[in-house]
Amino acid sequence: MTLPTIPPLLDAPADLPAALARAIDNKTKPLGSLGRLETLARQVGMIQQTTKPALREPAILVFAGDHGVVAEGVSAYPQDVTWQMVENFLAGGAAINVFAAQNGYALRVVDAGVAHDFGPRPGLEDRKVAMGTRNFAHEAAMTPDQCLQALRHGMDLVDALPGNVVGFGEMGIGNTTAAAALMHKLTGIPVAQCVGAGTGLTADGIRRKQQVIEAAVALHAGAAAPLEVLATFGGCEIAMMTGAMLRAAERRMVLLIDGFIVTSALLVAxxxxxxxxxxxxxxxxxxxxxxxxxxxxxxxxxxxDLGLRLGEGTGSALALPLLQAAVNFLNRMATFESAQVSEQSA
Known part of the structure; x- marks a missing residue:
């Protein structure tokens, strides 16, 4: 399988950065006074290669999958919570349902690898790679073929999106353990600094989680290349997100990145x-x-920085209004000339 090739953001018309800077600086405000919104407006303009960017039909993809490493006692919740929360998503009762509806997202729920048979269900994308991953404390979580299948499904899901903004979310008991292992392997940061409470582990539980990862890293010491690391320690939902992210960037979409697990998928990408x-x-x-x-x-x-640690893509959903504000001021705010407002003197 050929992975997407992503052009550098600066691979754009040579005059575009200067044109965007002029468009932003000519608005009726002191230079730089909209802070990060100005940075966002410039970024979206560069992604879309225009001084008049537009956000169309934003969607959020929530990928669900189970993890065999849960058998090692690394989660405060039983594995059944994964499929139960998918049911909650489908019923519209989760935080991501509330925030997605509030902020105008189309929400798509994806069964990437849940250890449960949902059957055909309205609103559920069935892209199941396996009934959960294997236990990476003893063997690789996925085969290379399963990992590639997950990547391909992620790309296909993005190809079906009609808009140009995609947010990412996930659900999977045990997936903070997988994300911490990926973080350690791909950054070299010590495992102790990668491991957290996840869904609510005690201090003893966190130590247990750290020990499980450290032992697994020693067992799979030969895993080094990004896709090999992903197959060894990742999850079906993490791999599917990685594929979706790669395709979205290739299509010059704006990617809204959520929390710890979503960022681990991006780390691979x-x-x-x-x-x-x-x-x-x-x-x-x-x-x-x-x-x-x-x-x-x-x-x-x-x-x-709201102290969120729910996952589901909740942070992605909450950030969308800021992204919209950045695009709106660039497109709708008056210039000094159009408003007949005197500009700053030299």
Whole structure:
């Protein structure tokens, strides 16, 4: 399978950066006074290669999958919570349903690898790769073929989206363990600094989680290439997100990146295609231990810091109004000339 090739963000008309700077600076405001919104407006303009960017039909994809490593006692919740929460998504009762509806997202729920048979269900994208991954404490979580299948499904899902903005979310008991392992392997940050409470582990539970990851890393010491690391330690939902992110950036979409698990999928994508980072808007810094350092490893500046650690794409949904505000001021705000307002003197 050929992975998407992502052009660098600066691979655009040579005069576009200067044109965007003029468009932003000529609005009726002191230079730089809209802060990060100006940075966002410039980024979206560069992604879409225009001084008149537009956000069309934003969608959020929530990928669900189970993890065999849960058998090692790394989660405060039983594995059944994954499929139960998928049912909650389909019934419209989860936080992501509320925030997506509030902020105008189309919500798509994806069964990437849940250990449960849902049968045909309205509103559920059935892209199941396996009934959960294997236990990476003893063997690789996925075969290479399963990992590639997940990547391909992610790309196909993005190809079916009609808009140009996609947010990412996930659900999967045990997936903070997978994300922490990916973080360690791909950044070299010590495991102790990658591991957090996840869904609510005690201090003893966190230590247990750390020990499981450290032992697994030793067992799979030969895994080094990004896709090999993903197949060894990742999840079906994480791999599917990675494929979706790569395709979205190739299509010059805006990617809204959620918390710890979503960022771990991006970490893999960025090791494969570093240019993807130019297409990413980092929604927030999670309350999950390790997320700040993961963001730092990607040189990422999150928009929000609300102590969120729910997942589901909730941070992505909450960041959309800020992205919309950035585009709106660029397109709708008066210029000094049109408003007949005197500009700053030299």
């Amino acid at each position: 960025a090791r494969l295609q570093p240019a993807i980072l130019g297409y990413c808007v980092f929604a927030h810094c999670s309350g999950e231990h390790g997320h700040r350092q993961m963001l730092d490893a990607l040189d990422a500046r999150p928009l929000l």
